[in-house]
Amino acid sequence: MMTNWNGTRTLILGAARQGIALARWLSRHGSNVTLSDSRSLEQLASARESLADTNVTWAAGGHPLELLDTTDVLCLSGGVPLTLPIVQEAVKRGIPLSNDTQIFMEVVPCKTIGITGSAGKTTTTTLVGKMAQRTKDEGGRMKDEESKNSSAVQSIHPSVFVGGNIGDPLINYVDDMTADDLAILEISSFQLEQMTISPNIAAILNITPNHLDRHGTMEAYTNAKARILEFQTEKDTAILSHDDKGAWNLRNKVNGKLLTFSLYDLAEGLNGAYMHEDGLLSLRDGYAYLPLMLREKIKLPGLHNVANVLAAFTIGHAAGFKLDAMLEAVEEFRGVAHRLEFVRELRGVRWYNGSIATAPERSMADIHAFDEPIVLMLGGRDKDLPWDEIAKLIHKRVDHVVLFGEAAELIQKAISAVGGERSVDLRRAEHLKEAVALAAEVASAGDIVLFSPGGTSYDEFKDFAERGENFRKWVQELS
Numbered sequence: 234m235m236t237n238w239n240g241t242r243t244l245i246l247g248a249a250r251q252g253i254a255l256a257r258w259l260s261r262h263g264s265n266v267t268l269s270d271s272r273s274l275e276q277l278a279s280a281r282e283s284l285a286d287t288n289v290t291w292a293a294g295g296h297p298l299e300l301l302d303t304t305d306v307l308c309l310s311g312g313v314p315l316t317l318p319i320v321q322e323a324v325k326r327g328i329p330l331s332n333d334t335q336i337f338m339e340v341v342p343c344k345t346i347g348i349t350g351s352a353g354k355t356t357t358t359t360l361v362g363k364m365a366q367r368t369k370d371e372g373g374r375m376k377d378e379e380s381k382n383s384s385a386v387q388s389i390h391p392s393v394f395v396g397g398n399i400g401d402p403l404i405n406y407v408d409d410m411t412a413d414d415l416a417i418l419e420i421s422s423f424q425l426e427q428m429t430i431s432p433n434i435a436a437i438l439n440i441t442p443n444h445l446d447r448h449g450t451m452e453a454y455t456n457a458k459a460r461i462l463e464f465q466t467e468k469d470t471a472i473l474s475h476d477d478k479g480a481w482n483l484r485n486k487v488n489g490k491l492l493t494f495s496l497y498d499l500a501e502g503l504n505g506a507y508m509h510e511d512g513l514l515s516l517r518d519g520y521a522y523l524p525l526m527l528r529e530k531i532k533l534p535g536l537h538n539v540a541n542v543l544a545a546f547t548i549g550h551a552a553g554f555k556l557d558a559m560l561e562a563v564e565e566f567r568g569v570a571h572r573l574e575f576v577r578e579l580r581g582v583r584w585y586n587g588s589i590a591t592a593p594e595r596s597m598a599d600i601h602a603f604d605e606p607i608v609l610m611l612g613g614r615d616k617d618l619p620w621d622e623i624a625k626l627i628h629k630r631v632d633h634v635v636l637f638g639e640a641a642e643l644i645q646k647a648i649s650a651v652g653g654e655r656s657v658d659l660r661r662a663e664h665l666k667e668a669v670a671l672a673a674e675v676a677s678a679g680d681i682v683l684f685s686p687g688g689t690s691y692d693e694f695k696d697f698a699e700r701g702e703n704f705r706k707w708v709q710e711l712s
Contacts, residue, residue, distance in 0.1 A: 235306065235331075235339060239263030242303050246296060246319070247310025248272070248280045254402035255308055255333040260287040261408075267304075269296050269319075298322050308332055311398065311423050330427045334397055334420060337404045338430040343414040346548060347397075349425065349461050350438030350480070352595045353541045355399050356533070357438060358419040359569045360545040360562060362395035365415055367558035368549075369393055393417065398424065415552070422457040431464035434551050436472040438544055440479025441594045455479060462486045470551045472544065475499065475507075492518075492551055494543040496536065506546040514543060516550055526560055532567050535602025571701035573599060576708045581678025582608075584708045587685035588701030592616065593623040599685040600630055607631045608676045610668055612638035613688025613700075620647035623687065627651075633658040633675045637668035639692040665693060665700065669707045682708075 235241070241264045245252045248270040256268045268284070269292040270277055277293055292300055296319040301307070307323045308331045314320070323330065338345065348358045369391070394410065396403040397418030410416065418432065440458050462471050462483060469489040474480040476495050484491060493505040499517065506516045512528035531542055542563055549559045568574060571588040578584070583605075590596045591613070600607060600623075609631045611623075624647040627634060634657055636644050641661050648657060658675065662668035672682045690700040 235336070241265065242305045243267070243308060244269060244300055244304040244306070245308045245310065246270075246313045246317070248277055249310055249312075251333045251402050252308075252310035253280055253283055254405050255310075255336065256284055256289050257287055258333075258336075258404045258407070259308075260284075260289055266290065267292055267300060269293075269300060271295055301326060301328060304328055306331055308336070309423075309427065311421060313423075315426065332424050332427045333402050333404045334418065334424045335428045335430065337402075337407055337416075337418075338428065338432070341403075341407055341410060341416055342412050343410050343416055344434075344552075345432035346415070346417045346434040346436070346552060347420045347432030347461055348418070348436045348438065348544075348548070349420045349422070349458055350436075350474075351441045351592065352598060353438045353537060353544070354419050355589065356538065356569060356572055357436070357541045357544050357548075358395065358397070358399060358417060360541065360566050361548050361552075362393060362417050363562040363566060364545060364549045364554050364559045365393040365395075365417060365552070367562050368554040371555055371558050420461060422454060425460040426457050428460055429464060431461055431469065433465075433468075434470045434472065434548060435461045435465060436544060436548050437461060437474065437480040437483060438541070439474055439477035440483075441477070441592070455483075459483050459486055462488070465489050472505070472547050472551065474540070474544070475503065475505070476540065490551075492547050494540065494547045496540055496543070506543040506550070508539065508543065514539075514546065516546060518550065523556070525556075526563065530564050532564070534573055535598060537598040537602070538568075538573075571697060573602060574701070574705075576705050579673075579708075579711055582673075582676040582680050582682055584682045585684065586701050586704050586708075587683060588690070588697045588704060590685040590687060591689045591697060593618055593620050593687045596685040596687040597623050597626055599683060600626055603681050603683065605679060605681045606677075608633040608635065608672050608680055608682045610635045610637065610672055610682065610684045611644050611687050612636050612641050612665075612668065613686040613690055614638065614692040615640040615643055615688050620644055620687075621651070624648045624651040627657055628655050631657060632680075633660070633672075635660050635662065635668045635672045635675070637662045637665050638686075638688060640688045644687070665704060666707050669704065669711070673711050 243264045243266050245268045256266050260266050267290045274293045348354050392414045395417045398421045399419045465488045467489050471487040472492045475493040495507045499507045504518045508514050514525040516523045574586040576584040576586050587599045660671050676682050690697045694700040
């Protein structure tokens with residue numbers, strides 16, 4: 234852990250959102266920062282302008298190993314692979330690795346909630362943030378997590394900060410935070426790999442195949458996710474999905490209180506939020522039982538989003554949020570951009586933007602969210618993940634598939650290899666814009682056009698958000 238950065242020499246790899254935020258904060262706190270990026274100085278013009286008022290040194294066009302000669306700490310931006318030669322050389326030299334979330338956790342003065350998972354973490358994090366904000370606005374009081382066996386309370390958090398792997402990096406705001414605030418973070422497996430601090434409340438929503446191009450094996454990927462629990466104490470709370478084997482198998486790593494959530498009744502002795510057969514969401518903690526709401530009041534489509542809501546209720550309960558605030562937040566919540574986001578209806582066809590779906594399993598959950606006939610748009614860049622299960626589901630549930638991007642041929646082979654009585658109409662486009670036009674051609678009134686790529690955006694766009702914004706734009710231009 235580092236608490237005094239004055240006079241240190243820090244090298245940051247990657248001048249995207251997280252790298253820029255960290256460079257600004259470290260520079261402000263006296264570190265001699267070098268920001269290295271593979272892009273040219275011309276391509277980095279806007280990034281350099283945003284840091285013009287700092288003393289940051291730029292290293293453009295690559296990551297030469299000699300940068301390590303004057304480096305005390307190497308910080309990785311999100312998505313920077315550990316296989317980079319400069320990262321491997323830093324490990325050999327014993328140079329410690331860090332990132333913006335680790336450094337934030339080293340200095341944050343308030344309680345923290347951390348949420349991770351292969352799918353659903355952005356939706357859940359955003360919803361928990363809205364629950365916390367409503368609790369704050371309603372002037373409620375939160376139970377002191379350090380006094381679980383007493384009736385002690387603390388004043389409501391004056392400010393709620395939501396960020397991490399989404400939105401603004403919270404390192405931008407940590408200097409203004411106070412002990413009474415609350416920080417809610419979405420944390421990716423990439424960030425967790427360098428982290429040695431766990432949040433006070435840590436939730437793992439699920440662990441399914443994802444980012445195997447980065448982690449190599451499911452074991453390594455699971456180990457990265459498990460680090461969110463590793464550094465908790467007996468005063469902290471862990472929340473694990475009971476329905477997901479990958480998450481629930483980590484319960485022996487819990488150091489403090491264990492809560493769970495499930496789409497089914499919980500066995501005796503388990504505490505958390507769950508759903509009855511009649512669709513009533515409820516919460517149990519010891520001898521206390523609390524009915525919450527009926528499933529039909531949730532505006533988000535799909536059973537996977539019911540699980541996200543149950544997770545949010547469990548997290549909110551652990552944090553001491555007011556019940557009314559949680560219920561109102563759920564009833565008003567209509568999701569976040571690029572996650573089954575309704576774009577428009579044109580000639581009886583409803584278009585949905587699910588650009589956040591960067592793994593086949595995430596796309597499968599999106600397919601299950603609808604009963605209507607589906608025109609499915611799949612593609613992007615493959616992450617070395619299996620496509621056979623979604624291929625089987627496509628033959629059962631999807632009438633038309635429009636493929637695009639680098640992974641199009643790979644996905645087409647997977648779908649064609651699956652036999653079945655139902656035939657599937659397959660079409661291919663090189664780029665997303667052309668794929669939108671093809672989907673419009675084959676869709677009929679009553680259909681759902683589901684943009685749920687299953688691959689990353691990096692073959693054509695800088696991230697899933699840019700991809701989703703372009704999808705939305707091109708759909709709106711259809712006439």
